[in-house]
Amino acid sequence: MDVLALTPLLAELPTERTHLLDNLGRIRREVGPITPELSDALANHMNLRLGDVHEVVSFYSFLQVPVTTYRVCTGPICDCAGSRKLLEQDGAMEVPCLGHCDLAPVATRGDTILPGGEDRPVTYATSVGPALGLEQADESLTDYERRGGLAVLRALPTAQRIVEELKAAGLAGYGGAGFPTGLKWESLLREPAPRVLVVNADEGEPGTIKDRYVMELRPHLLLEGTLIAMRALDCPEGYIYLREEYATARARLLAAIEELRAAGLLDGLTLDLVVGAGAYIAGEETGMLESMEGRRAMPRLKPPFPTQFGHLGRPTLINNVETLAHIPAILQNGGAWWAALGRDGSSGTRLWSISGAVARPGCYEAPNGITLRELIDDHAGGATEEIGAIVPGGAASGILPPDALDVPLTRDALREYGSGVGSAAVQVFPRSYPVLRLLSETMRFFAEESCQKCTPCRIGNRALHHLFEQLEHGEAVMPRWQVDEWLLAMEKTSICGLGQASPIPVRNAMRIWPELFAPLDGVVST
Amino acid sequence: MVEFTLDGRPATASEGELLVHAAARQGVFIPTLCHDDKLEPYGGCRMCVVDVEGAPRPMPACATRVAPGMVVSTNGSTTDFRRTLTEMLLTEHLDPNPGGRPNELTDLAQELGAEAPFILPDAKREPYEDRNKLMGYEPDSCILCNRCVRYTQEVMQCSALSLEGRGGEARIVPTWGKSWLDTECELCGGCLSVCPTGALHEKFLTGADVEESALTKVKTTCTFCGVGCQLDLNVDPATDRIVKVTSEPHYVSNEGNLCVKGRFSFNFVHHPDRLTEPLVRGEDGELHPATWEQALQVAADGIKGVIARHGTQAVGFLASARLTNEENYLIQKLARNGVGTNSVHSCEAT
Ligand SMILES: Cc1cc2nc3c(=O)[nH]c(=O)nc-3n(C[C@H](O)[C@H](O)[C@H](O)COP(=O)(O)O)c2cc1C
Ligand code: SF4
Ligand code: SF4
Ligand code: SF4
Ligand code: SF4
Ligand code: FES
Numbered sequence: 001m002d003v004l005a006l007t008p009l010l011a012e013l014p015t016e017r018t019h020l021l022d023n024l025g026r027i028r029r030e031v032g033p034i035t036p037e038l039s040d041a042l043a044n045h046m047n048l049r050l051g052d053v054h055e056v057v058s059f060y061s062f063l064q065v066p067v068t069t070y071r072v073c074t075g076p077i078c079d080c081a082g083s084r085k086l087l088e089q090d091g092a093m094e095v096p097c098l099g100h101c102d103l104a105p106v107a108t109r110g111d112t113i114l115p116g117g118e119d120r121p122v123t124y125a126t127s128v129g130p131a132l133g134l135e136q137a138d139e140s141l142t143d144y145e146r147r148g149g150l151a152v153l154r155a156l157p158t159a160q161r162i163v164e165e166l167k168a169a170g171l172a173g174y175g176g177a178g179f180p181t182g183l184k185w186e187s188l189l190r191e192p193a194p195r196v197l198v199v200n201a202d203e204g205e206p207g208t209i210k211d212r213y214v215m216e217l218r219p220h221l222l223l224e225g226t227l228i229a230m231r232a233l234d235c236p237e238g239y240i241y242l243r244e245e246y247a248t249a250r251a252r253l254l255a256a257i258e259e260l261r262a263a264g265l266l267d268g269l270t271l272d273l274v275v276g277a278g279a280y281i282a283g284e285e286t287g288m289l290e291s292m293e294g295r296r297a298m299p300r301l302k303p304p305f306p307t308q309f310g311h312l313g314r315p316t317l318i319n320n321v322e323t324l325a326h327i328p329a330i331l332q333n334g335g336a337w338w339a340a341l342g343r344d345g346s347s348g349t350r351l352w353s354i355s356g357a358v359a360r361p362g363c364y365e366a367p368n369g370i371t372l373r374e375l376i377d378d379h380a381g382g383a384t385e386e387i388g389a390i391v392p393g394g395a396a397s398g399i400l401p402p403d404a405l406d407v408p409l410t411r412d413a414l415r416e417y418g419s420g421v422g423s424a425a426v427q428v429f430p431r432s433y434p435v436l437r438l439l440s441e442t443m444r445f446f447a448e449e450s451c452q453k454c455t456p457c458r459i460g461n462r463a464l465h466h467l468f469e470q471l472e473h474g475e476a477v478m479p480r481w482q483v484d485e486w487l488l489a490m491e492k493t494s495i496c497g498l499g500q501a502s503p504i505p506v507r508n509a510m511r512i513w514p515e516l517f518a519p520l521d522g523v524v525s526t
Numbered sequence: 527m528v529e530f531t532l533d534g535r536p537a538t539a540s541e542g543e544l545l546v547h548a549a550a551r552q553g554v555f556i557p558t559l560c561h562d563d564k565l566e567p568y569g570g571c572r573m574c575v576v577d578v579e580g581a582p583r584p585m586p587a588c589a590t591r592v593a594p595g596m597v598v599s600t601n602g603s604t605t606d607f608r609r610t611l612t613e614m615l616l617t618e619h620l621d622p623n624p625g626g627r628p629n630e631l632t633d634l635a636q637e638l639g640a641e642a643p644f645i646l647p648d649a650k651r652e653p654y655e656d657r658n659k660l661m662g663y664e665p666d667s668c669i670l671c672n673r674c675v676r677y678t679q680e681v682m683q684c685s686a687l688s689l690e691g692r693g694g695e696a697r698i699v700p701t702w703g704k705s706w707l708d709t710e711c712e713l714c715g716g717c718l719s720v721c722p723t724g725a726l727h728e729k730f731l732t733g734a735d736v737e738e739s740a741l742t743k744v745k746t747t748c749t750f751c752g753v754g755c756q757l758d759l760n761v762d763p764a765t766d767r768i769v770k771v772t773s774e775p776h777y778v779s780n781e782g783n784l785c786v787k788g789r790f791s792f793n794f795v796h797h798p799d800r801l802t803e804p805l806v807r808g809e810d811g812e813l814h815p816a817t818w819e820q821a822l823q824v825a826a827d828g829i830k831g832v833i834a835r836h837g838t839q840a841v842g843f844l845a846s847a848r849l850t851n852e853e854n855y856l857i858q859k860l861a862r863n864g865v866g867t868n869s870v871h872s873c874e875a876t
Binding site: 036039049050051052054055058059061279281296301447448449450451452453454455456458459460462463466477478479482485486488489491492493494495500 | 567568569570571572573575583584586589603606607610611613614615617618643644646647648669670672675678679683684685686687688689690691692693694696700701702704709710
């Protein structure tokens with residue numbers, strides 16, 4: 001039955017393995033959830049082994065569930081806002097952060113976002129931003145051009161000039177790792193052309209909503225940054241890897257790409273959307289490349305880095321949505337101008353996703369080096385409850401105590417707290433939300449999203465989840481010295497950032513709230 | 527030739543050589559679990575991590591190629607990591623001995639003095655029963671090193687095993703959890719041969735679950751086809767019967783790989799109907815034991831008789847598919863030069 005329904009579609013589906021994820025997504029939308037029969041039929045069509053497709057289907061969370069499934073976010077902010085109540089609905093599926101934390105608790109049905117679980121419109125809370133201008137949405141390419149858009153793309157500086165400006169700006173990637181963008185572009189230029197550009201629009205770090213804001217409000221801005229990179233760096237092939245849950249962003253990007261194509265701005269280039277299927281780890285750059293090549297999104301060993309050996313082995317630049325969106329303003333006004341927007345020794349502005357116990361959760365462009373207090377009071381309308389803990393930049397960035405409210409949010413200042421700015425997703429938890437619950441939920445997330453490739457992450461995160469669940473009941477399953485050893489092994493021997501960073505919030509919490517971990521000292525090792 | 531430093535001593539490696547191999551040649555043994563020489567470097571279990579000067583974190587020796595001037599230390603902080611990683615693996619290793627095959631994880635645990643501090647609450651995996659009679663799989667022994675799956679993809683190219691799912695629910699299963707018999711599996715047993723824990727194991731004859739170290743290995747050549755794979759018959763000294771067949775990666779012509787015949791079709795050896803000496807049909811119409819000389823003489827006389835009555839073209843030679851190239855050459859020589867007929871054929875040709 002299913003397989004019959006697939007037959008007419010099948011003939012249209014391309015057979016290169018790089019289209020596997022896309023083909024599976026189309027079958028899911030047009031025929032139904034991927035069953036073993038559908039998977040096998042596609043494998044035969046694409047001349048792949050049946051098992052190769054099975055492995056891939058099973059890796060992603062959404063391919064085997066209907067498009068119309070009611071999905072409830074149980075990310076930390078939504079959990080804190082009581083989203084688990086929404087799970088009582090029949091057939092509800094638990095999913096990690098949906099990237100709409102400003103509307104928590106959220107659910108989705110199909111392509112519709114349901115703030116509070118209800119059919120309400122999605123709203124945006126922004127501030128006037130000098131570089132990205134999110135305060136005003138662009139409805140069309142004409143809107144965008146009227147605000148000065150496309151000027152840089154139409155009078156493109158040389159690659160060398162661009163690299164110089166990016167270095168002068170001090171722009172460092174906004175995907176979470178903070179790698180200097182100028183250096184990355186320069187290292188790509190050292191590799192032979194033609195090269196490939198991949199835009200990381202998989203925004204999955206819990207609490208992070210900023211890339212969605214950019215894509216929904218100013219899609220042309222992202223695309224101008226993307227096309228600048230493609231033209232300047234000789235990348236005839238470009239991809240935007242977008243998380244499946246961002247349906248509005250998908251529609252807006254597709255429409256904007258068509259406008260740019262009609263204006264002749266894509267001539268000689270291909271720019272394709274690749275839609276994910278529910279896997280946080282596909283946001284890790286080499287996991288993303290694996291995913292795009294039709295395999296499980298399991299990160300590769302580095303080196304070699306994507307700039308050296310990327311998509312199908314070619315030199316590949318991977319940049320985050322927001323990183324690319326800053327580039328038109330930097331090149332328009334100069335790197336020095338952008339750098340001067342920063343504070344406390346850091347450069348430029350960035351988008352801060354603010355969620356949790358604040359009056360106006362949203363996405364605000366503000367200087368690097370701003371303090372939490374300013375973000376919360378001046379932008380997000382102030383705290384609504386007594387603050388218990390703050391996660392400054394996504395699940396893996398760490399946990400800060402309320403007394404860090406006046407610390408400038410810079411890499412250096414936060415290092416003292418053993419924490420980082422990460423993806424600048426500031427999550428404000430009220431005192432009423434137990435820290436152990438936050439930790440245990442965070443570890444559950446890492447455990448469920450771990451790709452399973454390496455031992456320390458695969459088992460370490462499950463073990464930590466178990467440890468914190470038991471600690472919530474005042475029991476310890478292993479002694480402190482052993483916890484420390486396990487955390488060190490995770491940090492030092494995990495393959496990718498997921499396992500390497502997940503000890504950070506744990507170590508932070510152990511230092512800030514030692515009383516919560518007292519039971520660890522009572523365990524005598526066996 | 528590449529020069530580098532290993533544990534404070536000068537060492538050499540060949541161009542592009544993996545650290546784990548170069549170290550082994552200098553007598554430094556780095557433990558591995560997910561590594562297999564037949565497979566592309568994977569670097570998943572992290573058991574082989576070593577310190578490399580200048581690298582931000584330890585590097586997997588199984589996936590790192592020696593570079594000139596590299597300064598490598600295998601006995602610093604990474605020895606602690608090995609013990610910790612072993613402890614981690616033990617927290618879900620519920621069944622250490624499912625089928626008699628060696629278990630590299632428990633060996634390592636013993637060597638390093640590692641124990642599981644607790645058992646993970648989700649350690650128990652869904653049981654897997656398979657109606658095939660040759661290969662068994664115990665999910666509770668699997669350490670998800672992915673060697674078997676990578677073997678099915680990179681060597682056998684059957685992809686009949688999958689690493690299914692993600693997170694704590696991930697597991698190894700034949701395609702879509704079906705029986706191997708309903709997948710693209712050809713029952714070569716290769717995936718089983720690379721499993722470091724014995725989670726994949728032979729379930730062929732009684733005795734296959736005897737500890738492999740207690741079996742006597744008899745090296746021989748597979749008689750089933752011209753490839754001539756080298757293999758070890760594993761004989762149970764208690765019963766003097768073959769209980770399984772293994773092969774080693776360094777064996778020529780097959781590098782430890784076998785097909786279903788070589789690996790699993792050895793039960794004929796102990797079969798009561800098996801011919802173990804030549805038989806010649808006597809005047810009484812019955813078969814009688816004979817020496818090779820007598821038997822060959824009877825055959826030669828028969829052929830000569832046919833030639834005498836009907837000429838050389840009345841004789842044809844049909845060679846067995848189990849013969850090698852060289853043996854086939856000799857058969858045609860016997861046919862053309864010895865007998866003088868061109869009617870010669872091997873059933874391998876069809
Ligand atoms: C587990 C994990 C998840 C990640 N998820 C994302 C993501 O959703 N979006 C993103 O832009 N970068 C993500 N990254 C970072 C990317 O690997 C990569 O550093 C980034 O896309 C590079 O772009 P940038 O230099 O512009 O920041 C993730 C990294 C890890 C380790
Ligand atoms: S750290 Fe985790 S997510 Fe990253 S490769 Fe290892 S198992 Fe996969
Ligand atoms: S037994 Fe051979 S054919 Fe079957 S899954 Fe294993 S490697 Fe593939
Ligand atoms: S079955 Fe064996 S080879 Fe396969 S992943 Fe498990 S332990 Fe590794
Ligand atoms: S029958 Fe199989 S195992 Fe035996 S020699 Fe031929 S290929 Fe090798
Ligand atoms: S043997 Fe090197 S990582 Fe597993």
